[in-house]
Amino acid sequence: MPNDKNATSSGKTSSSSGQAKQAEQVLLPDLDMNIERLHRFLGGGEDIVCRTLQHRSFDNTRYALMYIDGIVDGGVISTMLLGLLDDANQYAEMREDTTLHRHLTERSIAIGKLSEIETVEQACYAMLEGCSILIVEGSLRAIAMDTTGGKTRAVEEPSSQTVIRGPKEGFTENLRTNTSLIRKIIKSPDLRFEYKMIGRQTRTNIAVVYLEGIAEAEVIKEVHRRLDAIDIDGVLESGYIEEFIQDRAFTPFPLLQNTERPDTASAALLEGQVVIMVSGTPFALVAPVTFVKFFQSSEDYYQRYDIATFLRIIRMTSFFISMLLPSLYIAITTFHQEMLPTSLLISLAAQREGIPFPALLEAFLMEITFEILREAGVRMPRIIGPAISIVGALVLGQAAVQAGIISAAMVIVVSFTAIASFVIPAVNMGIAARLIRFILMILAGTFGLFGIMSGLMILLAHLCGLRSFGKPYMMPFAPFVASNLKDVLVRVPWWAMRKRPVKIANDNNAIREGAGQKPSPDQEGA
Amino acid sequence: MSLRIKRMLCAVLLLLAALTTTGCWNRIELNEVAITSATGVDWDGENWIVSYQVLIPAAISSVTGGSGGGGPKSPIIVYSTKGKTIRDAIMHSYSESPRKLFFAHNRVVVIGEKAMQRGVNELIDVYFRNSSTRETVSVLATPGTARRVLEQFMQLQAISGAGMKEIILSEMKNTSILPNIPVYQLAMEVIGDAKSAVVPEIFVSGTEDTSSLESFGSTSIPSKLKLGRLAVLKDDKMIGWMNRKESLGASYLRDSVQQSYVVVPCEDDKGKKGYNTIHVLKSSTKVIPKLQNGQLVFTADVDVTGTLMESNCAQDLYKPGVIQSLEQGGQKQVSNLLQEAWAKGQEMKADVFGAAEKTHRKYPKQWKEWSKNWDEVFKEAALEPKVKFRMARMGLSNKSFQYLMDKEGK
Numbered sequence: 001m002p003n004d005k006n007a008t009s010s011g012k013t014s015s016s017s018g019q020a021k022q023a024e025q026v027l028l029p030d031l032d033m034n035i036e037r038l039h040r041f042l043g044g045g046e047d048i049v050c051r052t053l054q055h056r057s058f059d060n061t062r063y064a065l066m067y068i069d070g071i072v073d074g075g076v077i078s079t080m081l082l083g084l085l086d087d088a089n090q091y092a093e094m095r096e097d098t099t100l101h102r103h104l105t106e107r108s109i110a111i112g113k114l115s116e117i118e119t120v121e122q123a124c125y126a127m128l129e130g131c132s133i134l135i136v137e138g139s140l141r142a143i144a145m146d147t148t149g150g151k152t153r154a155v156e157e158p159s160s161q162t163v164i165r166g167p168k169e170g171f172t173e174n175l176r177t178n179t180s181l182i183r184k185i186i187k188s189p190d191l192r193f194e195y196k197m198i199g200r201q202t203r204t205n206i207a208v209v210y211l212e213g214i215a216e217a218e219v220i221k222e223v224h225r226r227l228d229a230i231d232i233d234g235v236l237e238s239g240y241i242e243e244f245i246q247d248r249a250f251t252p253f254p255l256l257q258n259t260e261r262p263d264t265a266s267a268a269l270l271e272g273q274v275v276i277m278v279s280g281t282p283f284a285l286v287a288p289v290t291f292v293k294f295f296q297s298s299e300d301y302y303q304r305y306d307i308a309t310f311l312r313i314i315r316m317t318s319f320f321i322s323m324l325l326p327s328l329y330i331a332i333t334t335f336h337q338e339m340l341p342t343s344l345l346i347s348l349a350a351q352r353e354g355i356p357f358p359a360l361l362e363a364f365l366m367e368i369t370f371e372i373l374r375e376a377g378v379r380m381p382r383i384i385g386p387a388i389s390i391v392g393a394l395v396l397g398q399a400a401v402q403a404g405i406i407s408a409a410m411v412i413v414v415s416f417t418a419i420a421s422f423v424i425p426a427v428n429m430g431i432a433a434r435l436i437r438f439i440l441m442i443l444a445g446t447f448g449l450f451g452i453m454s455g456l457m458i459l460l461a462h463l464c465g466l467r468s469f470g471k472p473y474m475m476p477f478a479p480f481v482a483s484n485l486k487d488v489l490v491r492v493p494w495w496a497m498r499k500r501p502v503k504i505a506n507d508n509n510a511i512r513e514g515a516g517q518k519p520s521p522d523q524e525g526a
Numbered sequence: 527m528s529l530r531i532k533r534m535l536c537a538v539l540l541l542l543a544a545l546t547t548t549g550c551w552n553r554i555e556l557n558e559v560a561i562t563s564a565t566g567v568d569w570d571g572e573n574w575i576v577s578y579q580v581l582i583p584a585a586i587s588s589v590t591g592g593s594g595g596g597g598p599k600s601p602i603i604v605y606s607t608k609g610k611t612i613r614d615a616i617m618h619s620y621s622e623s624p625r626k627l628f629f630a631h632n633r634v635v636v637i638g639e640k641a642m643q644r645g646v647n648e649l650i651d652v653y654f655r656n657s658s659t660r661e662t663v664s665v666l667a668t669p670g671t672a673r674r675v676l677e678q679f680m681q682l683q684a685i686s687g688a689g690m691k692e693i694i695l696s697e698m699k700n701t702s703i704l705p706n707i708p709v710y711q712l713a714m715e716v717i718g719d720a721k722s723a724v725v726p727e728i729f730v731s732g733t734e735d736t737s738s739l740e741s742f743g744s745t746s747i748p749s750k751l752k753l754g755r756l757a758v759l760k761d762d763k764m765i766g767w768m769n770r771k772e773s774l775g776a777s778y779l780r781d782s783v784q785q786s787y788v789v790v791p792c793e794d795d796k797g798k799k800g801y802n803t804i805h806v807l808k809s810s811t812k813v814i815p816k817l818q819n820g821q822l823v824f825t826a827d828v829d830v831t832g833t834l835m836e837s838n839c840a841q842d843l844y845k846p847g848v849i850q851s852l853e854q855g856g857q858k859q860v861s862n863l864l865q866e867a868w869a870k871g872q873e874m875k876a877d878v879f880g881a882a883e884k885t886h887r888k889y890p891k892q893w894k895e896w897s898k899n900w901d902e903v904f905k906e907a908a909l910e911p912k913v914k915f916r917m918a919r920m921g922l923s924n925k926s927f928q929y930l931m932d933k934e935g936k
Contacts, residue, residue, distance in 0.1 A: 334553045337561075338630030338660075342688060345561065345631060350583035352556040359555060445553070 025120050031062050031137035034120070038066060038133070041124045048127075055085070061100050066123075067132035073149025076111065077132055080145065083110040101139040109134070113146035128203070152177065158260035158282070160427065163299040167263045175205050175279035181262040182209060186269060190214070196227055198241070202234035205279040206241070209265075214272045216506045219288060219469050223274050238278040238285050245276075245287075247467045252435045254428035255468045257286040257293055264298045270512070272505020274469075288469035288504060290476070292488045294429035295319065300491050308491040315423055316489065322421035323433040326363045327444035327452050329413045334359050335448030351407040360445030362406055366414040367438065369396055374418070471504055495519070560625035563602065564687025565663075566672025567612065567649055568638035574648075576615040577606040577673040578627060579687045586684050600739055601684040604676045612652045629659045633691035635709070636672040636728060637665065642757060642764035646712065650762075653709045661710040664691050666728040667757040667764065677737040678730055678751050690728060690751060697753055702783040702806075703774045704753055716762045719882035719893075720900065724776065727754040727767070760876045768870055775867025778828055778860060779879040781811040788832065790855035792839040800839035800928070804832040804856050807918060815885040815907075822896070822907045824881055826864055832856060833919040840929040843920045856915040868909040875901040 027034050035050055042048055047069040054062045067077065084104070098106075105114060117123045123133050123142050130148030155177060158170030171178045179193055190212040197203050206227065210220055226245040235241060238258060246255040259265055260282050265275045268286045276285040286293075295315045300308040332339050333348060340348070355362065373392045380388060397415075400406040417437070424430040436459065443451030466473035476484035483502045486492040495517040499510045566577035585599035605622065609615030619627055637646065646665075653659050668675045676686070683689030698706045704726035715723035732749030741747050756773040757764050768776060777783050786806040793799050808831040816823045834843070834852070841848045871878055882900055886893045896903045 333556050337554075337556065337559060337628065338658075342561075342563075342631045342633070342685075345556075346581060346583045346586050346685075349556045349559070349561060349581075350587035353584045355557065358553075448553070 026118055027120065027123070027135070027140055027142055029138045029140065031064055031135060034135050034142075035064055035066070037120050038123055038127075041120055042068075042127070057085075058100055061137055063100070063104075063134060063136040065132055065134055066127060067147060068127050068130070071128075071130040071150040072132055072147040076147045076149065080110050080132075080147075084108050099136075099139070101136045101141065101143070104134065104136065105143055109143070109145060111145045111147065115144045117142040117144050125203070148176075155181070161260050161264070161298075161425070163297065163302070166299055166302045167261070169262055170260045171262060171265075171277075171282035171284060173280050173282060175207060175277060178262070178277050178282075178284065179207055179209070182266060182269070182275075185262055185266040186211070191269070194224070198227065198230050198232065199235040200231075200233045202236065202280075204235040206235070207277040209269060209275040209277060211269050211272070213509050214270070214500070214505055215274055216272060216504070219274055219471075222469055223276065223287065227276070235278060235280075237281045238276065238283045241276060241278060242285055247469065251462065251466060252432040253291070253463065253466060253473070254294065254426065254432065255287075255289070255466065255473070257289045257426065258283040258428070259286060260284075261298055267298060267301065271500050288471040289473075290468065290471065290504070291463060291466075291473050292476075294426035295424065296487075296491075297425040301494075305491050305493045309489070312489055312491060315425065318420040318423035319429070319433055322417055322424070322430070323436050324440065324452065325417045325420070326367060326413055326437060327440040328449075329410070330359045330363050330441060331444040331448045331452055334445065348407075348409050351409050354404050355407050356405065358445075359410075360441065362410050363414070363441055363445075364438075366406060366410055367417075367441070370414055370418050371434075475503065493518075554626065554628075558625055559628035560623055561628050562632045562687075563685045564634045564636060564676050564690065565629070565632055566606075566636045566638070566676045567641050568606075568671050568673060569641040569644045570608075571640075573608045573610060574612050574615050574641070575606050575608050575671075575673070576612055576619075577604055577676050578619065579604050579676045579685075580623075580625075580627070581685060602686065604673065606673055612648055629656075632659065632663050633687045634664045634666055634694075636675045636690075637667050637725070638672040639667065639669050639764065641672070642667050642725070642759070645762045646759065647716065647762045650709060650713045650716065654713065661713075662708045664694055665707050665709055665712050665725050666690060666694070667725040668728050668730075670730070674730055674735075675728055675751065677735065678749065679736045679739070679741065679747070680751060681742075681747055686751065693751070693753060694726060694728075698782070699784050701774075702777045702786045703770050704756055705777060705780065705782045715878075716759065718880075719886050719897065720877035720880070720904070721761050722876040722878045723759040723762075724768070724773075724878045725757040725759065725764075727757055728752070729754050758871075758874055758876045758878055760874070765876060766874050768867070771863065772867045772870045775863035775865070776871070776878060778809065778811055778864055779813060779826060779867060781809075781813075783809040783811075787835070788830075788856050788859045790852060790859055792837075792841065792851070792855065794840040794928070794932075796840075798840065800837075802834060802839065802852060802855065803836040804852070804917070805835045806830055806832045813879060813881055813884055815881065815888050817889070817892075822885065822903060824907055824909050826909060826911045826913075828860060828864070828911065828913045830856065830860060830913065830915045831918050832915065834917065834921050837926040838928055839926060840932045841926050842929055843924045843926065849917050849920075853915045853917055856917075857913040860913045860915065861911040864911040864913075865909060872905045872907075875905060877901075877904045881907070 025037065031052075035052070039048065039050070049065075049067055049069050051065045052062060053065065054060055065077070065081070105116075115126070117126060117133065118141050123135075123144070126144040127133055130146075130150065131144040132147045134143040134145060136142075152174040153172045155169050155172055157168040161170075169181060171181065183191065188211065192208075192210055192212050194208040196206045196208065198206055208220070208223055208227065223245070227241070230241065230244045232240065232244070242256050242258070243249075248255065257268075259268070265284050265286065268275055273286050273288065276287065278284070295312060297311075300312065333352075337345055352359075357365065373388070373396070376388055377385070397411055401408045401411055421430045421433055424433065440452055440455050443455045445451075447454070464472075464474050464478045472479055475481055476488060481502055483499055484504075486497055487501070495513070498513055498515060500512050502510060560578075561581045561583070562578050563581050564579040566579075568575040568577070579602050582599065582601055582603060586601040605619075607615045607618040607622070609618055616627065635649070637649070641649075653661055653663070666675075675690075678686055680686040680689040683692065694704065694706045697704055705724065707723075707725055712723055712725065728751055730749050731752045734748035736747045736749045755770060756768040756776065758766050758768055774786065777786075783806065786809070788804045788806060790802045790804060791799065792802050808829075810829045812827040814825045814827065816825060837843075843849060868879070877900065881904060882897075885896065889896075
C-alpha cells in the first residue's frame, strides 16, 4: 500500500489531528512501548490484533505482528507466519552478519510488498490501509507488509449502464480491482496511474489514469491541480470529487461524465480523456467531456454504425422530448390552439371538458406525481415494488382520467416524457432535462411558445458558456470542429474514424488507425 | 463576486416581475373556447346577421367512437347574432355564449344571397384585419340564408363546416367545375384589374331539413348540402350565376382545371351513336391577348391530356384514326365550353377569366385607355380557342366491348 503517500500527506493530516504530538514520535527499541503507543494511537478496539511472538531460533528476540482484523487477508498472514517459523534454521546460520529485522525483510517474509516504517503514525496509517506491521524488539523501524484483504464485491455486470452487446464487467468498490480491469484492457506501457489520497478522515485513495502522449498534458496538470486543492474530511463517492473539480458550480448540466464500465473508461483513455477513479465506488469520473458525450453509449461502437447512428438520433430526440414535450403541450393548448389540426384539437378539447384545472396546473400535478413515483420506486424496499406500480398505474393513471381530474392526453404526454427521459444513456444528463422541464413548463404556461423559445435561447447561451476542464462544452458545434462530427450525431464506421477527437486529445498524436482500411473486394483477384 | 451575485439577483427579480405583469393575458384553456367550424353571413336589409356553427367536442368524440354515451348528441350547435357591422354582431355573441368564439379553425364562410348582393368588402376587411381569422377559409355563396346551410347535418362527416370544405376541395381536385375560393383569393380578384370575382354556390337540395339527429335513423337523409353554380361578383357585389357548364368553361379559362371529365359523342361505321367518356388528367391554359387591326382579341391555348374511361361505341382503338377522332371530339367539347363561358362573362360584363390582368401586362400603355371602360372593351373582345387535346391512354382494353360484340355477330 502506498506508504510513501502517507509521508507526503502526513503533514496535512497530523497538523489537524488532536494527537499531533504523539504522532511524530518515532518507534523506540522497546517493543512493549511501541505496541502500547500504537494501541493508544488507534484508540484500542477489538479488531486490532496484536500477536507477540518469541522463539528460540530467533535468539528469543521478541517480535510482534499487528493488524486490523477484517481488512486483512487472514490466509496471507498465516502463510507468512508459517514461513517465518520454517525459516528459523536459516537464520541460525546467518545470524553473525545480519539483524533479525534485516533477515526478516530480506529473506523470511513471504509477501511481495514490504515497506519500512519509522514512526508510530506511519505504522497506524499502514494498518488502516490493511497492512500488517511487524515490529522487532530493539529495531527502530517496523516492517509493513501488504496483506490487504477483507470482503470485496466480485466483478459483476454494471447495474446502471447495461448493454446488449459488449463486455459485462463492471467496476467494483475496490480501487485495486478497478485499476486491474483497466490494465487488462489497455496493455500499454503509456498507461499511467497516479495516486492521491483525499479526505482527512476517510483517506480515500484516488487514481488519476491517463495515457501518456495521448491525453493533453495541460489537462492532466489541471486535473492534478484541482484534486490537490480539495480539503475535505471524507470522500465516500466520486460525486464528492465531481462537485469540487467541475468548472462551473451552478449549472444543471453534468460537466464530468461518470461510468461504471471499464470499457467506457478505456475508450475515454484512448480518446485522450483522463479517468479519475475513487476507492469505494464503482463510478469513475471522466474529464474533459462535451455535451454530446452524454448521448453516446459504449454499445454504439460495438454495434453496426448504421443502427448506432439511428439510435443516437433517437436519443437526441428523446432528450428534447423529455425536456420540451409537456411545455409544448401546455403552450399549444392554452395559447396557440390554431396550430393544431382541427380533428386533433377537437379530440383534445373533448378530453378537457370538465377538467377542473388549467393545463399548466394539470401538467404540474402529473409531472410531480410521476417524480414521486419514480423516487418511490428507487427508495422503497424491493418487496413492495409491485404494489406501488399497481397504485401508480391504476390509481394515478386510469382512475384520475376516469374521475375527470386529469385529461387522458396529459397522461399520454407525461408518460411519454418519462419514457423518453430514460433513453438518455447518462443518468446525470437525464436529470438536467428533468429539472429544465419544470422551468420551461412555467415559461410555457405564462408566455406560450414565445416563453419556450426564450427559455431555450437562454439555455443555449448557457450551454455555449460551459467548459469542462477548459474545453468548450458544446464542441464540436460551438466552436465548430468539422473533424469531430464523425462521432456526434453520426457514428462513422470504424475504418473511417482515423483521428482522435481534435482539441480534446493531444493534437500531436491524433491518428489512431491506418488509412485505407475500408473493406473492398480483392483488387488483385479482379 | 458579490457584485455579480447582486446583478444576477436583480436580473432574476426583473424576470419574475415580468412573469407577474403579463398575467397570462391571452392564455385560454381548451374548455373555454367555442371552436367555430363554419360562419354564415346574412344581410336582413339593415343589419348583418352572423351565424356560427360551433363544435361540441365531447359530442363529436362520442359520435366518432370515443368514450361516453347517453344517447345521440348533436355534434354542433348553430346560433346567430345581429349587428350593425360584422364585428359588432360577433361582439353580441359574448352575451349569449358561455365560451369565447374561436375562429382559427373555421373552415368555410357561407354568404347568403342578399349579403352577396350587398357586397363582400366588409367581410374581407374583417378577415384581413384580425389575426384570429384565417384568410384560407373557403368562401361559399348560397341562394337562401347562410344560417340554413349551417344548420344542415351531413352524412359521413359530423362537422358539416369541415365537410363543406372537404366537398369543395374534393370537387376541385376531381372535376374542377367549381373552384375553391379562399378569402385571400376573393380579395385579390375583387381588387384586381377586372374587379370581378367568382364564388362557388352551396345549397340545400330538397325541401326538408336535415337539422335533427333523428334523420340519421334511415339510409337516406331528407336533404343534402350540394355544390351548384358559380356566383359572379362585380365590384364586390353579386350580379348573377353561371351554370355548371359555363362554370367548367370558366375553370378552363382560369387555368384551374386539375382533373375533369369530357363526354364526347361518337358514331360507329353503321351510324350507331354513343358516348366516350374521357378523363382529363392534365390541363393547362394560357389566355393570350392580341391586337388585330386595333381590335383586342384573346387566344386561349389549352393543352389537355386525357385517358379513356368509358366507351360504348363500336370502335377499334388500335386504329390511329379512331384516336384522332376522339381527340377532335374532345377538342370540340372543350372549345364549346370555353366559348359558352366567355359569352356568359361578356353578357354579364364580368371578366372573371383574368383577361384584364393579362392585357394589362402585355399592353401596359394601351391599358391606361382600356381600363377606363374595360367592361366595354371586354364585351367586344373575341375569344379564339386553340385546344390541343391529347389522348394519353386508352385504358386496359384497346377494343371497345361494343366492337367485340359486333364482330361476334358477324
